[in-house]
Amino acid sequence: MSVTEPPVKRRIRNGAVGLTALALVFYFGFIAFYFYRSRH
Amino acid sequence: MAYANASEHAHHDTDHNQPPTGIKRWLFATNHKDIGTMYLLFSLTMFFVGGTMAMMIRAELFQPGLQLFDPVFFNQLTTNHGLIMIFGAIMPAFVGLANWMIPLQIGAPDMALPRMNNLSFWILPFAFTLLLGSLFVPGGASAGGWTMYPPLSLQAGDSFPMLIFAIHLMGASSIMGAINVIVTIMNMRAPGMNLLKMPLFTWSWLITAYLLIAVMPVLAGAVTMLLTDHFFGTSFFNPAGGGDPVMFEHVFWFFGHPEVYIMILPAFGIISEILPTFSRKPLFGATSMIYAIASIGFLSFIVWAHHMFADGMPVAAQLFYMMTTMLIAVPTGVKIFNWTATMWRGSLTFEPPMLFAIAFMFLFSIGGFSGVMLAIVPADFQYNQTYFVVAHFHYVLVPGSLFAIMGAVYYWLPKWTGHMYNMTLAKTHFWLSAIFVNVLFFPQHFLGLAGMPRRIPDYAVQFTDWNMVSSIGGFSFGLSQILFAIVIIQCIRGGKKATAEVWEGTHPTGLEWTIPSPAPFHSFSTAPDIK
Numbered sequence: 001m002s003v004t005e006p007p008v009k010r011r012i013r014n015g016a017v018g019l020t021a022l023a024l025v026f027y028f029g030f031i032a033f034y035f036y037r038s039r040h
Numbered sequence: 041m042a043y044a045n046a047s048e049h050a051h052h053d054t055d056h057n058q059p060p061t062g063i064k065r066w067l068f069a070t071n072h073k074d075i076g077t078m079y080l081l082f083s084l085t086m087f088f089v090g091g092t093m094a095m096m097i098r099a100e101l102f103q104p105g106l107q108l109f110d111p112v113f114f115n116q117l118t119t120n121h122g123l124i125m126i127f128g129a130i131m132p133a134f135v136g137l138a139n140w141m142i143p144l145q146i147g148a149p150d151m152a153l154p155r156m157n158n159l160s161f162w163i164l165p166f167a168f169t170l171l172l173g174s175l176f177v178p179g180g181a182s183a184g185g186w187t188m189y190p191p192l193s194l195q196a197g198d199s200f201p202m203l204i205f206a207i208h209l210m211g212a213s214s215i216m217g218a219i220n221v222i223v224t225i226m227n228m229r230a231p232g233m234n235l236l237k238m239p240l241f242t243w244s245w246l247i248t249a250y251l252l253i254a255v256m257p258v259l260a261g262a263v264t265m266l267l268t269d270h271f272f273g274t275s276f277f278n279p280a281g282g283g284d285p286v287m288f289e290h291v292f293w294f295f296g297h298p299e300v301y302i303m304i305l306p307a308f309g310i311i312s313e314i315l316p317t318f319s320r321k322p323l324f325g326a327t328s329m330i331y332a333i334a335s336i337g338f339l340s341f342i343v344w345a346h347h348m349f350a351d352g353m354p355v356a357a358q359l360f361y362m363m364t365t366m367l368i369a370v371p372t373g374v375k376i377f378n379w380t381a382t383m384w385r386g387s388l389t390f391e392p393p394m395l396f397a398i399a400f401m402f403l404f405s406i407g408g409f410s411g412v413m414l415a416i417v418p419a420d421f422q423y424n425q426t427y428f429v430v431a432h433f434h435y436v437l438v439p440g441s442l443f444a445i446m447g448a449v450y451y452w453l454p455k456w457t458g459h460m461y462n463m464t465l466a467k468t469h470f471w472l473s474a475i476f477v478n479v480l481f482f483p484q485h486f487l488g489l490a491g492m493p494r495r496i497p498d499y500a501v502q503f504t505d506w507n508m509v510s511s512i513g514g515f516s517f518g519l520s521q522i523l524f525a526i527v528i529i530q531c532i533r534g535g536k537k538a539t540a541e542v543w544e545g546t547h548p549t550g551l552e553w554t555i556p557s558p559a560p561f562h563s564f565s566t567a568p569d570i571k
Contacts, residue, residue, distance in 0.1 A: 002567075003149065008227055012152045015223035019253055023215050027257035027264075030291060034265060038276050038283040 147230030244309025428488025479513025
């Protein structure tokens with residue numbers, strides 16, 4: 001299966017978007033958690 | 041594993057698409073080999089920049105008293121030496137190796153996201169221009185240590201936002217690199233290459249990439265909070281406003297400890313490639329190696345507070361972090377055992393990559409042992425903030441990570457350039473490095489146990505002798521690295537032609553050895569079949 005085939009391209013795109021979302025969750029998640037902790 | 045039609049692929053690969061010429065080849069590079077080369081050259085440059093700072097530190101510490109620098113500049117040197125070596129030398133070197141070797145090892149034509157690959161490299165020169173540029177702003181560069189603990193780090197001048205932005209850029213670069221590695225490995229393996237058939241270097245990078253995605257955003261979050269505390273009146277880490285500086289330490293080390301493994305797991309992968317080749321035997325316990333790397337990756341997330349024992353914490357927490365930290369010795373021991381068993385009754389030869397791999401096994405273990413000592417809570421109270429800690433992490437990072445990188449360069453350089461390098465010079469480089477790295481760092485154990493604190497430009501006279509020995513080792517180790525650069529430059533410029541197998545008679549396993557040397561600009565345009 002070639003990387004130019006739509007299913008593979010879709011999997012690559014979904015993988016990249018999913019991992020980016022995971023990174024953003026860690027970034028904003030920790031800030032939100034510390035925001036909560038610093039007020040209590 | 042068997043590979044079908046290797047020569048047919050090799051022939052096919054050389055027929056088309058020559059690389060673009062001139063500066064555009066590098067500025068707009070999307071080819072994984074070109075980007076890998078840029079990463080590696082960038083890393084080598086930063087290694088010498090960070091190394092120059094190390095030489096300056098050792099020159100100041102050659103004898104007690106203030107000789108060369110004022111204390112603030114000394115602290116700037118230690119801070120920036122750490123940041124440059126971690127984020128500028130070790131990490132980009134591993135990303136460069138990943139870019140070069142992962143597509144070749146899994147039979148892919150390139151990385152899955154080549155344009156993002158270009159971006160993730162070209163961010164780095166800007167990041168390090170900012171970081172190094174901060175040395176020249178009023179007040180000088182940040183001097184609060186690479187760990188940037190508040191409130192000290194918040195007292196920096198104009199360099200502070202430069203440092204924070206530089207770290208954000210490095211983090212973004214690393215995250216993009218990690219995303220690229222994961223989607224490449226998960227989607228672009230050659231038909232028949234299931235996960236357990238994947239080479240160990242690729243495996244180690246897959247796990248490392250997940251660690252990167254989990255922890256680099258945490259570092260970015262931590263420094264963002266420092267930034268808002270400094271400029272926007274928040275109190276995340278300021279007790280006066282309801283915050284807590286110890287919270288920074290927690291969030292920093294939640295990043296920082298997995299970061300340690302980010303800098304060593306790919307090294308484990310490299311050693312697992314080199315040892316079987318020069319032992320002429322398959323890797324002993326390959327599957328257990330994968331589980332060991334994954335276990336170390338998992339454990340790295342639940343040990344962070346061992347960096348903070350001296351801060352004070354409940355006894356239950358001390359016990360938990362002590363036990364989990366010691367637990368890491370188990371999968372690490374599995375790896376050392378498997379490497380030893382791989383060499384056992386092997387037909388060994390001692391080419392430069394093998395020499396670096398064997399030195400790695402011995403010297404990394406010394407760093408591992410001192411790590412277990414530091415994990416013992418009451419002992420840590422004694423060792424904390426002393427040169428013993430400096431000796432420990434330098435043993436892990438220099439004859440550990442750095443020796444693995446050098447071993448990898450010596451292993452794959454003929455594949456990259458198409459030339460064999462000067463073996464005598466490379467072996468000389470190895471022996472000088474292996475001897476002087478011990479002269480440099482081993483006495484620091486004694487200094488630390490005797491009570492010499494780290495991050496100081498001056499010290500009590502009883503520490504003089506071992507500091508002089510350490511500095512002599514440091515200058516000698518530093519000068520030895522010029523040989524490394526000479527070997528690489530000579531090999532790029534010419535030399536005896538390397539064959540596709542490169543290491544004749546060892547029959548190295550892996551798809552990278554089925555393509556010609558130098559590796560053609562495009563490889564595996566047609567995926568190979570893995571039996």
